[in-house]
Amino acid sequence: MRTLVLFFAATALSASPAVAQHAGHSMPGMTMPMPEKKPLAKKAPAKKPSAKKPGAQKAPAKKAPIRKVGVRKPAASKPVTAPDEHAGHAMSAVPGMEMQGNDIPAVPSGEQPNPHAGHQMPTEDQPQAQPADAHAGHDMSAMPGMEDHDMGQMGTPAPPLGPPPPEALTGPEWAADTYWSGQPQSRETLSAEHGTTKVGRFLVDRAETRVREGRDAYLLDIQAWYGGDINKLWTKAEIEGPWGKKLEHAEVQALWSHAIGPFFDLQTGVRYDPQPGPNRSHLVLGIEGLAPYWWEVEGAVFLSNKGEVTARAEGEYDLRITQKLIVQPRAEVNLALQDVPELAIGSGLTNASLGLRLRYQFSPLCAPYIGVEYERAFGDTRRFLRAEGDDPRGFNLIAGVRFWL
Secondary structure, three states, X not given: OHHHHHHHHHHHHHHHHHHHHOXXXXXXXXXXXXXXXXXXXXXXXXXXXXXXXXXXXXXXOOOOOHHHHOOOOOOOOOOOXXXXXXXXXXXXXXXXXXXXXXXXXXXXXXXXXXXXXXXXXXXXXXXXXXXXXXOOOOOHHHOOOOOOOOHHHOXXXXXXXXXXXXXXXXXXXXXXXXHHOXXXXXXXXHHHHHOOOOEEEEEEEEEEEEEEOOEEEEEEEEEEEEEOXXXXXXXXXXXXXXXXXXOOEEEEEXXXXXXXXXXXXXXXXXXXXXXXXXXXXXXXXXXXXXXXXXXXXXXXXXXXXXOOEEEEEEEEOOEEOOOOEEEEEEEEEEEEOOOEHHHOEOOEEEEEEEEEEEEEOOEOOEEEEEEEEEEEEOHXXXXXXXXXXXXXXXXXXXXXXXXXX
């Protein structure tokens, strides 16, 4: 009886390591058929133990085949393979990962499994395969803002812009023809509503008093215009003189102003000087507009009824410190082609002024200001002024207001 117990114990000990080695493991592709159970062989008669020294244990009986407990021992020619971390994946769809069926190379005993075993790796002469597109097969047009994008061409640069197609230049000359089939009344309505609207403005650009040592004076500069976008009637007036004395200089201009571009008007007309002493009438040809960097410029040439030619150029710029506080530099230059002693005008550069005004705009309609201006006469004009007792140069402190209606 003791011999029989030792036999079953040895059989259980020899079978347990093989079973425990894969216990709880799911081996994809390694499912092995289970042999049918066979009746156990007849018990072999137990051998009598050989005479040994007292206290020595008996040698275990011969191990029974593993198949006796329903587990087949792996064949020596096919070692057990490690579990595949890509089991169940179709690796043939990945470039460079073609495999022969489901064969997984065997891992020799005692070596670590190679994660790239069975993978076809590119050689030096063979370029590496491009990674698969993450959006391949996806319809991206459903995403907001992606309706007009071709996902297959997102890396392609846009073609260079060329001239417009010929059909884009063959549209109707009048926009109204698109809807009213060229009816004359539609053109007249469009022109009246959008092209011949009449607007006007009355602007007192400078109404100021000037304080100079020994001579206080005033200046009034007024402009008004009325018309459309292309043609306007433009009037200008300027009055200057000392306080409490006779008028020193006055002029009035009536001009036709015609737009010659988006920012400039050509002006022509007449000028009359209603000042005391010798009066003059002039023909005027000038230009006025907005120069680059937002400089408001004005220039004109005057031909008097006596044949005298004079010219004037002005420029000013509104530098906004805030929406209401504005700094305005301003410059003016006058020239003459010949001497006019009776008007105290010499040939060449007659006089120039450079000023700076700081105004506060309570509203676009009204803006008081203060400032300083330097005036100087040149050449024969300076000599004429000294002969009359006037100072040909000096600084003026200025206070005034600018408003328009």
